[in-house]
Amino acid sequence: MEDDFAQWYTDVVKKADLVDYSSVRGSMIIRPYGYAIWENIQSVLDRRIKETGHENVYMPLLIPQSLLQKEKDHIEGFAPEVALVTHGGSEELAEPLVVRPTSEVLFGEHYANIIHSYRDLPKLYNQWANVVRWEKTTRPFLRSLEFLWQEGHTCHATEEEAAEETRKMLEVYAEVVENYLAVPVLKGQKTEKEKFAGAKFTLTIESLMHDGKALQSGTSHHLGTGFAEAFGIQFTDKDGKLQTVNQTSWGITTRLIGALIMVHGDNRGLVVPPRIAPKQVMIVPIAQHKEGVLDKAYELKDQLSKVARVDIDASDKMPGWKFNEYEMKGIPVRLEIGPKDIEKGQVVLARRDTSEKIIVPINELETKIPALLEEIQNNLFEKAKKHREEKTSIAYNMDEFKTNLVENPGFIKAMWCGSEACENFIKEETAATSRCMPFEQEHLADKCVCCGEEAKHLVYWAKAY
Amino acid sequence: MEDDFAQWYTDVVKKADLVDYSSVRGSMIIRPYGYAIWENIQSVLDRRIKETGHENVYMPLLIPQSLLQKEKDHIEGFAPEVALVTHGGSEELAEPLVVRPTSEVLFGEHYANIIHSYRDLPKLYNQWANVVRWEKTTRPFLRSLEFLWQEGHTCHATEEEAAEETRKMLEVYAEVVENYLAVPVLKGQKTEKEKFAGAKFTLTIESLMHDGKALQSGTSHHLGTGFAEAFGIQFTDKDGKLQTVNQTSWGITTRLIGALIMVHGDNRGLVVPPRIAPKQVMIVPIAQHKEGVLDKAYELKDQLSKVARVDIDASDKMPGWKFNEYEMKGIPVRLEIGPKDIEKGQVVLARRDTSEKIIVPINELETKIPALLEEIQNNLFEKAKKHREEKTSIAYNMDEFKTNLVENPGFIKAMWCGSEACENFIKEETAATSRCMPFEQEHLADKCVCCGEEAKHLVYWAKAY
Numbered sequence A, B: 001m002e003d004d005f006a007q008w009y010t011d012v013v014k015k016a017d018l019v020d021y022s023s024v025r026g027s028m029i030i031r032p033y034g035y036a037i038w039e040n041i042q043s044v045l046d047r048r049i050k051e052t053g054h055e056n057v058y059m060p061l062l063i064p065q066s067l068l069q070k071e072k073d074h075i076e077g078f079a080p081e082v083a084l085v086t087h088g089g090s091e092e093l094a095e096p097l098v099v100r101p102t103s104e105v106l107f108g109e110h111y112a113n114i115i116h117s118y119r120d121l122p123k124l125y126n127q128w129a130n131v132v133r134w135e136k137t138t139r140p141f142l143r144s145l146e147f148l149w150q151e152g153h154t155c156h157a158t159e160e161e162a163a164e165e166t167r168k169m170l171e172v173y174a175e176v177v178e179n180y181l182a183v184p185v186l187k188g189q190k191t192e193k194e195k196f197a198g199a200k201f202t203l204t205i206e207s208l209m210h211d212g213k214a215l216q217s218g219t220s221h222h223l224g225t226g227f228a229e230a231f232g233i234q235f236t237d238k239d240g241k242l243q244t245v246n247q248t249s250w251g252i253t254t255r256l257i258g259a260l261i262m263v264h265g266d267n268r269g270l271v272v273p274p275r276i277a278p279k280q281v282m283i284v285p286i287a288q289h290k291e292g293v294l295d296k297a298y299e300l301k302d303q304l305s306k307v308a309r310v311d312i313d314a315s316d317k318m319p320g321w322k323f324n325e326y327e328m329k330g331i332p333v334r335l336e337i338g339p340k341d342i343e344k345g346q347v348v349l350a351r352r353d354t355s356e357k358i359i360v361p362i363n364e365l366e367t368k369i370p371a372l373l374e375e376i377q378n379n380l381f382e383k384a385k386k387h388r389e390e391k392t393s394i395a396y397n398m399d400e401f402k403t404n405l406v407e408n409p410g411f412i413k414a415m416w417c418g419s420e421a422c423e424n425f426i427k428e429e430t431a432a433t434s435r436c437m438p439f440e441q442e443h444l445a446d447k448c449v450c451c452g453e454e455a456k457h458l459v460y461w462a463k464a465y
Helices: A005-015 A032-051 A072-081 A104-114 A159-179 A226-231 A255-264 A293-304 A319-328 A339-344 A362-390 A398-407 A420-430 B005-015 B032-051 B072-081 B104-114 B159-179 B226-231 B255-264 B293-304 B319-328 B339-344 B362-390 B398-407 B420-430
Strands: A062-064 A083-088 A091-099 A123-132 A146-156 A186-189 A201-208 A214-224 A234-236 A242-244 A246-253 A281-285 A310-312 A333-337 A346-351 A357-361 A392-394 A411-416 A433-438 A457-462 B062-064 B083-088 B091-099 B123-132 B146-156 B186-189 B201-208 B214-224 B234-236 B242-244 B246-253 B281-285 B310-312 B333-337 B346-351 B357-361 B392-394 B411-416 B433-438 B457-462
Touching: A005 A255, A032 A123, A032 A146, A032 A159, A032 A255, A072 A226, A083 B091, A091 B083, A104 A123, A104 A146, A104 A226, A104 A246, A123 B123, A146 A159, A159 A186, A159 A201, A159 A214, A159 A246, A201 A255, A201 A362, A201 A433, A201 A457, A214 A226, A214 A255, A226 A246, A246 A255, A255 A362, A281 A293, A281 A319, A293 A310, A293 A333, A293 A339, A293 A362, A319 A333, A333 A339, A333 A362, A339 A346, A346 A362, A357 A362, A362 A392, A398 A411, A398 A420, A411 A433, A420 A433, B005 B255, B032 B123, B032 B146, B032 B159, B032 B255, B072 B226, B104 B123, B104 B146, B104 B226, B104 B246, B146 B159, B159 B186, B159 B201, B159 B214, B159 B246, B201 B255, B201 B362, B201 B433, B201 B457, B214 B226, B214 B255, B226 B246, B246 B255, B255 B362, B281 B293, B281 B319, B293 B310, B293 B333, B293 B339, B293 B362, B319 B333, B333 B339, B333 B362, B339 B346, B346 B362, B357 B362, B362 B392, B398 B411, B398 B420, B411 B433, B420 B433
Parallel strands: A281 A310, A281 A333, A392 A411, B281 B310, B281 B333, B392 B411
Antiparallel strands: A062 A091, A083 A091, A083 B083, A123 A146, A146 A246, A186 A201, A186 A433, A201 A214, A214 A246, A234 A242, A333 A346, A346 A357, A411 A457, A433 A457, B062 B091, B083 B091, B123 B146, B146 B246, B186 B201, B186 B433, B201 B214, B214 B246, B234 B242, B333 B346, B346 B357, B411 B457, B433 B457
């Protein structure tokens, strides 16, 4: 992990049975264990999306090329990375279809159809779907030809309402990522250069991986009236005047699984936070051929299934093999039970996060296990937060900026004048990009870290995935 | 509905806000109400898929053309209807990619990678996904360029185990479709002509629409060793001998929503069976400007939300408008409450299925509503079953066959010799196809309805969607 983080990552996703490769370049097979983590993320987020008044819909996969070109900035942003369907049913198509890289334009067209009056607003839709972007270099979960995501698309009567929605959904993302994935996030606004093609502004949550690189973990865009003008999404307001709607869009993807791996993983493999773990407790019987061991182990499984997601491995493999396997898979708690434990009315619980082993009386398990899972959840979050703090430094000039990036790679807090020229210069010189202007602004200095002109914003910079 | 069923169908899917069209030919936008029905079907079925030991995975959308061609019958079945991606990231691809019409070949390749020993069997995977088939004539839910489905793909050590799985999943489909969608199904086996390309045999559930046409509502295929041989899915058995796995695949699609519409709908619109209905009870306040009405209506909503999925329409539209709207949407029960009802401590419940109105004391609602919803559910199923029975006739010769199809269009039970020539003849003469050889075989006659040769099977025939 310390020697070759990229190789470690590739090994873990494969050995923990999260993904497999296929003959489809740049795409991944998400295996049952990886998909179960995604289902848990979906379930938690989908509930919040619905609780905040949104409805799920499904839009077509294939988009006529001309429709994608209707909003100028949008097509400039996506044209270089689309997959084109040119033939259907053995015939060449009159107009090629784009495999959706995102669905703004379809929502735009649909909203123009169904929105007429202020009574139709707000419209708060979300979609769970696959999207395709033609990436050259790919890595499972982080950057792949195809990925899974949800994309929210909303229409509002006023700019301010849309701004409120943009902020609200970023907060929803931050809450889910911090409280369930135990990944601390930095909330802020993207610079003009880094914002979504066609947006008024883009909000982001940024997280820091174990190797000091940042990962954009969720974005929420205020689209203003740009798309709405291109698609003619208009409504009659209360005074009978024709107005154009303000829109937002926001999304998170299977990338979040990459964040989880790179924030919590260690040299023994994956570490899955309990609240998102498909299996929270794995029972490993010891000397299971001895009378009563398996019976007791299964009895515990049934009993504890009321308070946690529990599984048992009663296969004829050696306990040592099982220990390694479930450590690699990052299952939060291992429960060992053998003949001696049964005699004493106890079990051994081994924590994946600290490797600590504790002996617990069987009759206390129903309360002890949920408490332990919560403790692990909190510990993972606190550890990740401490790591991020240690990896966050300040730079007042470019020399410090470069030194920090080498000596303590991570987030660099530095003041910025607001010019794209400085962002470009920093990127060329250091490969770091502006991650966000954090909501919690500090005035560290008067001058831009790059050009020395008047500083306007505090920016977090980092090399990023 | 009786005059022009096709137009009625198109009107209902649009007016009940199930779908909308877009500039994507042959594809549909599934709107919130339609998608919520799909989510309910997914939720019920996904639980059963997991309870029967299956795990969800996700396979790539785009498949190299050469991989699709690896199994001969398969490519013959699907080649005419695939969409081809020929360009990615502005460049022409060395090999075109097919947008998945189904994922057998990707599962085949993956299983060859991960199955080695009898210990790895069975492998029971399922995927929820979108697929694309280049259909010329399309109709929402019934036949569209893109649709949503689940596809199960499993590997087994023996032919018999695979056969058992094939039957088991058909039973799961039948149970869900009958008990949740209230659509009675006929279970049976497809003829050689109608089976899945490359399968050993195909099992099917067939349902009968209001207009007397059949709808294939779910299929389960025994793939034998055909794909496994093409992809080299082999395992070492307990005796150390190399064996080829037997496979199955099975799927249901968003078509089921089409079945629900065409089985239960009427001239007032959609009728959604309570167990699958996104909203089971719609509260419509009467004279809602009068003091206390809205308060009481909201109070009832909160109270009844414990026992059913309840919503309220407190908009300023007229009650009459609301009645029509929720009848069109097929919400099982309407609850009317006005000042006089409040005085008397009662409400009016209007059933969507029978139009019957009953007066119920408010303090009985918590028990009365769940009971009424069950009654509606059962009534819809029984009505549909009776309709199917009335529309099922017997034919002993082609004259009767043709007369029945005209006088009482529906299922025709007739004996068949087993030859494809007779199936082709019947299709050309009458446009009816063999729907299935039912599990419950009867010996109606000694001779084939078509050629008069020795009869081998009872077959259900019908014109079909």
